[in-house]
Amino acid sequence: MPLPRPTDAAPSAPRHSEPLPLDLTIAMACVIGLSVIWLMTLQRIAHERAQAIASAMEANANLAIAFEQQVHRTLKAAEQVASFVREQYLNHADTLDLRRWETQGVIRDAMFNVVSVVDERGDIVRSSRLPLRVNYADREFFTTQRDVVPDLAQDALHVSQPVLGRVTGRWQVPLSLGIWRKDGRFAGVVVLSVDPATFTDFHRQVNLGPGGLLELTGLDGTVRGRKIDEDRGFGMDASDLPWFQRRAKAPAGSFVNEDGPDGVSRIISYRTMADYPLMVTVGTPSTSELASTQQRRGAYLWLAGSVSAGLLLLTALLLLALSRQRVAARALEASEALFRATFHQAAMGIVHLSPEGHILLANDKFCGMLGYDMAELRERTIFELGDPDHQQEARFLLRKRLSSDSVAALPEVEKTYLRKDGSLLWVCEALGVVQDRQGEPERVVAVVQDITARKALEARLSHDAMHDVLTGLPNRLMFHDRLSQVLESARRRQGLAAVLFLDLDGFKEVNDTLGHAAGDELLRQVARRLEACVRAEDTVARIGGDEFGVVLATVAQSGDCEQVAAKILEALTQPFALATHEVQISASVGGALFPAHGEDMDSLLARADTGMYAAKREGKGRFCWRDLASDPAAIEATAPAKS
The missing domain is CATH 3.30.450.20 (PAS domain)
Structure with missing residues (x-):
């Protein structure tokens, strides 16, 4: 009889699932165990690598902030010097002497190789170096400042690309500030030359390790300064570098750059400067930053391989994993300790x-x-x-x-x-x-x-530029400025003002017989006596040599001026006690009254000067309003007779 086909058979009773074979169960358990172990291992490796990279990025980001601030301070110092030179050039172009400023220490910052003033044609008209016939009309820093529309918002220091200096003969980064007259006409530029290496001297404050990168780049794509280890460079094209391209999307950031300009993989942090079209970049080699992570990665892989050899070693391997975890925790603590040490040892x-x-x-x-x-x-x-x-x-x-x-x-x-x-x-x-x-x-x-x-230096620079070094009195520049202000105030209130010129009688004899040291001490004592003869709102200045000037801010009548002159003559006839001798001098004083003797500064100064010489011709030790030879009725007040 033939066997029935399955379709002919009667329905059978339900059957329970048979248990899987033990070897298959073990294999599946082994596969599951290996999958869990390898998944955990790879996740741990990825996590620690991500932590190490994040820690390096945070450290580099802080260094980038510090590097940016150093560059910002350097440029701000240059901008302040350039602004000061520009102001002095616009107000006192005929007397501006940058070489003398450098010799006397008014310009003291050693990072500027040369400071020059260039006129509207591009010719150097003032410089801290020897006079050179140099024209900068074709330089990028000149054309950029010349073509800009004069505006307060655009009045900023321009950081040019590195060029070979025509004055120094060395590669320099020109820093320039435009000069415009009050009517808006372009009047030239103030330019300061800086060695490109100055911008990467930040490495002296921090240690980036072998292969560390510092770079200052203009937003025009040209490198102003780059330092890798001890190698320095500048003028390279940075437009194809990853950090320059990323800056277009984000002004600051950190990332891993696998292929640097020298083929080295680095962890990069960059920042775009807020006030200048520049960006700073800090990089440390990935190999050094991830060295400990790579070591632990090998350990994790070996551990996973050992676990794969047999589940019988599962307990031992778990204990080993816990041990490795403790090692990782200690490494993390060490990393945090390193951060704290760096944090507390920072230079700022x-x-x-x-x-x-x-x-x-x-x-x-x-x-x-x-x-x-x-x-x-x-x-x-x-x-x-x-x-x-x-x-x-x-x-x-x-x-x-x-x-x-x-x-x-x-x-x-x-x-x-x-x-x-x-x-x-x-x-x-x-x-x-x-x-x-x-x-x-x-x-x-x-x-x-x-x-x-730096603030103390700025105050000292401002004071020295407007005061006489020997006596501490205002100098000729400040004297003219104060007189101009007093005349403007007198015009507004329709009042009177006066100016006095005085020359010491007998000073030359003291200087010739007792020496210059005694003469200097005599001038200082004269200055103090003159200050005691006037009010707080009046100005006493040393014009030069043994000549002094006095600006009387407010005068009720001409007699007030005569009283001040008489007071000065009386004070100066009193003996002066010098180091080894007691000397006695006098003074010849001339005066001019606004607006009776003139309505502008030049005419008043000329009138006072004429009066002073008239006083000398009349016998010295007296005060005259004007030349007595041309005005017999001129007023004069003489001091007590000398002994």
Whole structure:
């Protein structure tokens, strides 16, 4: 009988699933175990690598901020010098002597190789170097400043591409500031030459390790300065570099660059400067930053391979994995310790703030600058450390930074702090915001640079440019400026003003017989006596040699001027006690009254000068309004007769 086909058979009873074979169960368990082990291993490797890269990016981003601030300070110092030279050139072009300024230390910054003033035709008309017949009309820094529309918003320092200097004969980066007259006409440029290596001297403050990269690049795509290890370069085209191309999408950022300009893979952080068309770049080799991670990666792979050899070693391998995890934790702690050490050894003050201004953390430099320890700082806000009169301004600046959508830091601000001992500290401060994962401000990082010495230098430069070095009195420039202001005020109120010229009688004999040191001391004593003879609103100036000038801001009548002159003559006839001798001199004084003797400065000065010489001809030791030979009725007041 033939066997029935399946379709002919009767329905059978339901059958239970048979258990899988033990070998298949073990194989599946092994596959599952291996899958879990390898998945965890690869995730751990990826996680640690991501952590190492993130830590390196954070460190490089902080270095990029510090590098940007150094370049910003360098350019700001250049802009201040150029602005000062421009102001002096516009107001006192005939007397501007940059070589003498450099010799006398008015221009003291060693980073400027040469400071020059170029007129509207491109010719050098003033320079801190020997006079050279050099024309800069074809230079990019000249044409750029010449073609710009004069506007306060565009009046900024121009950082040119590196060029071979025609004065120094060396490669330089020209820094220029345009000069415009009051009517808007272009009058030339002030140009300062800087060695390209100056911009990458930041490596002296930090150690980027072998293969470290520092670069300052213009937004025109030309490198102003690049340093890799000890190799320096400039003038290269950076338009094809990844960080230059990324800047077009984001003004600041960090990323891993697998193929650098020298073929080295680096972790790159770049920032676009806020005030200048420049960007800074900091890079550290990926191999050095990921060395410890690569070592742990090999260990993880070996561990996973050992686990794959048999599930019997599962417990031992798990214990080993826990051991490796402890090693990774210790490495992370070591990395955090390294960050803390770098944080506290930074060359500038760094402080972490809450969005409300409370101090969370400060490095040793910041504590030392203010004289507080960390415990004392945590009890204060950043506003309480500043000038009480400017606390609202500081709060506004913090709110403005927190509300800014830009990742680039706002321009640095110069402000004051009060040290613990009550003394004043001038700082240059920049604020950066750290955001959480939701994009909300988590903390504010303030980078603070002590500029107290620079502020003192600026005050000294301003004082020295307008005062006589020997006597401390205003010099001829300041005398003319004060007289111009007094005349303008007198015109507005339709009042009187006066100017006196006086020349010392007998000074030459003291100088010739007792020496120049005695003559200098006599001039200083004369200056003090003259100051005691006038009011606070009046001006006493040394015009030159033994000539002095006095501006009387307000005069009720001509007799007031005569009274001041008589007071001066009386004061100067009193004996002067010098180091080894007692001497007696007198003075010849001439005066001019506004508006009776003239309505402009030149006519008044000429009238006072004429009166002074008339007083000398009449026997010295007296005051004259004008030349007695032409006006017999001129008023004069003589001093007491000499002994």
